[in-house]
Amino acid sequence: MSAKEVAVLGVGMHPWGKWGRNFVEYGVAAAQAALADAGVAWTDVQFIAGGETIRNGYPGYVAGASIAQALGWNGAQVTSSYGACASGSQAIAMARAQILAGLCDVALVVGADTTPKGFFAPAGSGDRTKDPDWLRFRLLGATNPVYFGLYARRRMDLYGDTERDFAQVKVKNSRSGAANPNARYRQTYTVEDVLASPMVSDPLRLLQICATSDGGAALVLTSLEYARKRAAKPVTLAAVSTVTPRFPQTIIEMPNFATDSAATLAVPDVSFKDSIARVAYEQAGLGPEDVDVAEVYDLSSALELDWYENVGLCKPGEAVKLLRDGVTSLGGKQPVNPSGGLGAFGEAIPAQAIAQVCELVWQLRGQAAGRQVEGARVGVTANQGLFGHGSSVIVKAS
Amino acid sequence: MAKKRTPAVAGWFTLDAERPVLLGTRCRACGTVFFPREETFCRNPACVSTAFEEVELSRRGRLWSYTNNAYQPPAPYVSPRDPYEPFAVAAVELERERMVVLGQVVDGVGIADLEVGMEMELVIDTLSVDAENEYVVWKWKPAEGA
Numbered sequence: 286m287s288a289k290e291v292a293v294l295g296v297g298m299h300p301w302g303k304w305g306r307n308f309v310e311y312g313v314a315a316a317q318a319a320l321a322d323a324g325v326a327w328t329d330v331q332f333i334a335g336g337e338t339i340r341n342g343y344p345g346y347v348a349g350a351s352i353a354q355a356l357g358w359n360g361a362q363v364t365s366s367y368g369a370c371a372s373g374s375q376a377i378a379m380a381r382a383q384i385l386a387g388l389c390d391v392a393l394v395v396g397a398d399t400t401p402k403g404f405f406a407p408a409g410s411g412d413r414t415k416d417p418d419w420l421r422f423r424l425l426g427a428t429n430p431v432y433f434g435l436y437a438r439r440r441m442d443l444y445g446d447t448e449r450d451f452a453q454v455k456v457k458n459s460r461s462g463a464a465n466p467n468a469r470y471r472q473t474y475t476v477e478d479v480l481a482s483p484m485v486s487d488p489l490r491l492l493q494i495c496a497t498s499d500g501g502a503a504l505v506l507t508s509l510e511y512a513r514k515r516a517a518k519p520v521t522l523a524a525v526s527t528v529t530p531r532f533p534q535t536i537i538e539m540p541n542f543a544t545d546s547a548a549t550l551a552v553p554d555v556s557f558k559d560s561i562a563r564v565a566y567e568q569a570g571l572g573p574e575d576v577d578v579a580e581v582y583d584l585s586s587a588l589e590l591d592w593y594e595n596v597g598l599c600k601p602g603e604a605v606k607l608l609r610d611g612v613t614s615l616g617g618k619q620p621v622n623p624s625g626g627l628g629a630f631g632e633a634i635p636a637q638a639i640a641q642v643c644e645l646v647w648q649l650r651g652q653a654a655g656r657q658v659e660g661a662r663v664g665v666t667a668n669q670g671l672f673g674h675g676s677s678v679i680v681k682a683s
Numbered sequence: 684m685a686k687k688r689t690p691a692v693a694g695w696f697t698l699d700a701e702r703p704v705l706l707g708t709r710c711r712a713c714g715t716v717f718f719p720r721e722e723t724f725c726r727n728p729a730c731v732s733t734a735f736e737e738v739e740l741s742r743r744g745r746l747w748s749y750t751n752n753a754y755q756p757p758a759p760y761v762s763p764r765d766p767y768e769p770f771a772v773a774a775v776e777l778e779r780e781r782m783v784v785l786g787q788v789v790d791g792v793g794i795a796d797l798e799v800g801m802e803m804e805l806v807i808d809t810l811s812v813d814a815e816n817e818y819v820v821w822k823w824k825p826a827e828g829a
Binding site: 404422438542545549 | 691692713714715716717718719726727728747748749750751752753754756757758759760761770772774779780781782783784785786787794799800810820
């Protein structure tokens, strides 16, 4: 499937934090870092794909154009994508398709966000009684951590996972995040620290739930021919999966009040979250056994364990064994979230899926000082947003 | 003066004092049941029906999972009391519909009282109040006689 690959020639980020500045600033900083990393001038970029942010007014909805204007209009083709937490991957998918279709050689992908403090609440104003995202807060008080808490409690009941296991995920990721200059939270924690933090949505505590952050991330994607004139062995993008669920979807998802009914129709063989990575593996001609490093969406510490199973690192119910055996820690066979994950970053929605790819590229190049997965050659990402969005990206060393 | 008992959302549940039920819809062509009610296009990808009939959902189910809100959720959530008190949220699996339905758990039933697999039943209870109205919503509570 190498004919379907493009090169990741450059990556760049603006550090995550709570900076309170215009999201465009973070996007421009990340874009300039990625362009410098690639050795490509902005004026040579032919296509810019932005991940949208919905909490920053009109400029956020047209993020691709807002950042292009700030970089200086250069006549590039432009697009902006929204797919909740998968917005960044949708921007990546757009740029990749343009290159694979032969419509351009050089594309810039960028996502950036400025977030409000505290819980994410529905964007916009006024009573919206037809909008499930508004109604779930109104009728249920169902915040995002409520859904994370339901999944975590379910793991405890089904598989015997414990609160200490969930805390251990945070402990593991805090060690990696401490070495990441782009991470917002750089301190390390013990299991006792985590279990002493305030309960938010039982069994999940404050230190196990990802914060909302400001940040920006960018990639320079190019055709393989273009890249090989500039880099001996560029990291390549081998798959981008942005699949929707299949009906009936039997796992409760944000922002829904109920699952689909499975009373009259056969349940799909593969669950939604399993299908996200499975489609990426099919595109890349690879399998979970080929994965050296993974960046997965630890919106809560317990959700990281779900992903071990969903991306195929183990069978359902076996994630805690991987964690306890150190398989997913730095130095283990398949380290997960060497960046520190969302636990160390907090979520900057349209930047997050792009940031996952930045980390994997640094890992595959051997540039992840202090958190390096030695000899990593294949990396996979996974994320999931609401309203049926999710994504998985696979990158390879060449 | 007694406040007016007003559904917080129209048409999703009955106000029957003894045996309230959630109201969903069923596709007249393929029979798929929907909650919240689907009334425009059937969401079964193999069905193009636009005709639905109202159905009552099972009043009882098994607790699939549960959690709580230790902190007050942001607006548009409105706390029925000040200061805020934490409440539990339940995901309940309905056997006949093969569907999991979320709901708040009634006052006085906390995390320590819940266990995955226990039988739960539907009640109608206060969501919030204003000067004239008591807004009500469906909630789950451990089933009587279970």
